[in-house]
Each structure stands twice: as structure tokens, then as C-alpha cells.
Amino acid sequence: MMSEAPAPDPYATAKANLRDTIKWLATSLAAVGAAVIAGASINGLAALKGEALYWAVGLGAVGLLGILVAIGVMLSLLTSNVFYFSDLTTAGNAVAAAIDQHAQDILSPQTPTIAALVQYRQDAIRDMQAAAPGDPLYAAAFKKWTAADDLIARVTNLGQFLFLRQKFEERQPLLFFLTIVIIGALGGYALLAGSKSSLEADFAPKAVFRPGNNWADAAASLSNACGGNPLSGVMLPKKSFEGWVTVRLAEPGKCSGLELTVPASLVQLVGS
Structure with a gap:
């Protein structure tokens, strides 16, 4: 006998929304960098000399490097490793602890914790191995195993979403810091590169045309x-x-x- 096909992932939409948010952040950072670099005058940068030129080049490089690092962090979230139910059984797992806190909403009364669910499935497997196919004991053990397997599938889907969200929350301070660095660096670059061209325009020699x-x-x-x-x-x-x-x-x-x-x-x- 085989169990029925697993139910669709009820958290698929939530995971897709979280991934879309990460993609949007990466795209926004890239767009900010492109807008600042394109908006600053290349002629103004070329007109800079000495310390001002070094500062402008350095700030522009720091800003672009910050964008690349931030995009790399977000890509690492989008390409996370495959999540298995066994990941929830490790000691001190924060995702398993979060699921246990809401056990009444997620788990069955027979398996009030992740550890109890694992033990419930192991008992079912042991009973199936001790009985022969077609025996009443085997059928009862198979029914227990099927129920445990369906519940494990739902818990694994939830665990994968919570794991992705946890990783994103862990990266938020770093992404916030990188955003501040990017804005400051590219803002300084634009100020230095743009001020030179503005000053040159302001102090350009004025002319009066006298046709005679x-x-x-x-x-x-x-x-x-x-x-x-x-x-x-x-x-x-x-x-x-x-x-x-x-x-x-x-x-x-x-x-x-x-x-x-x-x-x-x-x-x-x-x-x-």
C-alpha cells in the first residue's frame, strides 16, 4: 500500500511573497546605484583633481562595492539549501521551538511537539517491521505512519518558510548597514562629481554680442x-x-x- 499524494504546500504563497520582497530589494539597490552614477556628471568627475578626485573615486567604489555585497547577501537567501524535516530535530533549533510554541494550531494532540511526532513515526515504522503485510497490526501501523507522514509534510513546509524568514531577519541589520553605506558613499560621489560641473557653469565667462x-x-x-x-x-x-x-x-x-x-x-x- 502507498500513501495518498501529499497536499499542496499551504505556505507556497507566503514563501513566494518573501522571495519577491528580497528580489525587489536587490533590484531597488541596483537601480539606486545606476541612477546616482548616471546622474553625476562624468565631465565633472574628469575635472576633479588631487584629493577631491581621490575622494570621489573612492566613494563611488565603496558605494558600488556595497551594492554588490548587498545583492550577494540577498542572492544567498534566494538560493538557500533544501530544507529537510530532520533539520527540525537538531538540538536548539529555533524553527522547531517556534513550531512547538504553536503546537495546538499545527500539530495533532497525539504529537504535541516535534520530538513527539518523530517518536510517533518511529513507533509506526517499528510496528510495521514487526508485523507481516496483511495483518491487522500491520494495517494499523501503516495508518499511523501515513498520518505521521502527512503531518510531517505540512510541518516541513512551514519549517522551510520559517527558516527562510529567520535567515532574512538575521541579515536585516547587515542589509540596513550596507544601505546606509551605499547612500552615504554614492551621495558623496554625486556631490563631488556634480559640484565641479556646477561651479564651472556658474563661473563661466559671460559674453555680450555687439553686431556693430x-x-x-x-x-x-x-x-x-x-x-x-x-x-x-x-x-x-x-x-x-x-x-x-x-x-x-x-x-x-x-x-x-x-x-x-x-x-x-x-x-x-x-x-x-
Whole structure:
């Protein structure tokens, strides 16, 4: 005789939710790191010199290392070892103690503790070995063994969930510490890399454009610099607007490729 197929794991949803939470935390940490690194100016980092550059590189490296360590910790939780019922029988097992505290809700009155359940199954196995198949004693022992086996399956499923949750709770202080380190390190990196570019923008030289007498001086300067009068080019309709035309100067010429937006009255279309 064989026992019936085991019932579905009643804690499967709880275990899946816990694993999804761990995955979400790992994804969030990676996203934070990517956002900070991408948001900081690479030009600003390249402009740093001396001690500021060393601090920025060091903080960025510490932040990225913290993210990798945190992700590694969470991956170790997701790839935990197979959980067996025998793991609950070791002395001082915290998961077994938690199940024993709620024995009335989980275990049967005949087996009020994990140890009693183990002994109940061992007694059933001993009685089956002492009797022959087909004997009333064998049938009664097999019934006891089946009941114990079904209960063990449910307890093992619960134990696996409690074991995963226990490991996650044990890692929480480390993950919290790593999160603080990551935020501080990447925040310092972004501050150093971003401040340089901001300061350069704030102190960039200001310019005032003076076209000269009725723009004649500007036109003469442009003509002298580009070496031609008139200047040949191609009109860019998509960049032109009412009253103004955008022209890209053609080759050959010193200013070939230069785009200018000028009043439409200054431009004459060839062939028109």
C-alpha cells in the first residue's frame, strides 16, 4: 500500500511573497546605484583633481562595492539549501521551538511537539517491521505512519518558510548597514562629481554680442572669416521659421558645415 499524494504546500504563497520582497530589494539597490552614477556628471568627475578626485573615486567604489555585497547577501537567501524535516530535530533549533510554541494550531494532540511526532513515526515504522503485510497490526501501523507522514509534510513546509524568514531577519541589520553605506558613499560621489560641473557653469565667462553698425560689422567679419561674399550653402527647411532661414554653409570654405539662422531677406535661392 502507498500513501495518498501529499497536499499542496499551504505556505507556497507566503514563501513566494518573501522571495519577491528580497528580489525587489536587490533590484531597488541596483537601480539606486545606476541612477546616482548616471546622474553625476562624468565631465565633472574628469575635472576633479588631487584629493577631491581621490575622494570621489573612492566613494563611488565603496558605494558600488556595497551594492554588490548587498545583492550577494540577498542572492544567498534566494538560493538557500533544501530544507529537510530532520533539520527540525537538531538540538536548539529555533524553527522547531517556534513550531512547538504553536503546537495546538499545527500539530495533532497525539504529537504535541516535534520530538513527539518523530517518536510517533518511529513507533509506526517499528510496528510495521514487526508485523507481516496483511495483518491487522500491520494495517494499523501503516495508518499511523501515513498520518505521521502527512503531518510531517505540512510541518516541513512551514519549517522551510520559517527558516527562510529567520535567515532574512538575521541579515536585516547587515542589509540596513550596507544601505546606509551605499547612500552615504554614492551621495558623496554625486556631490563631488556634480559640484565641479556646477561651479564651472556658474563661473563661466559671460559674453555680450555687439553686431556693430546696423549689423554691417558682423556681416563683414563673417565674410572675412569664411573667405567669401556671397556665401554658398544649403537651406534647412526644418530649422527655418517665419522671417528667418537656417543655412548650412557648403564646401569648399573655411566655415563649411557652419549653421546660421539669418533674416530671410539676406538669402537668395539659386535658380529662383
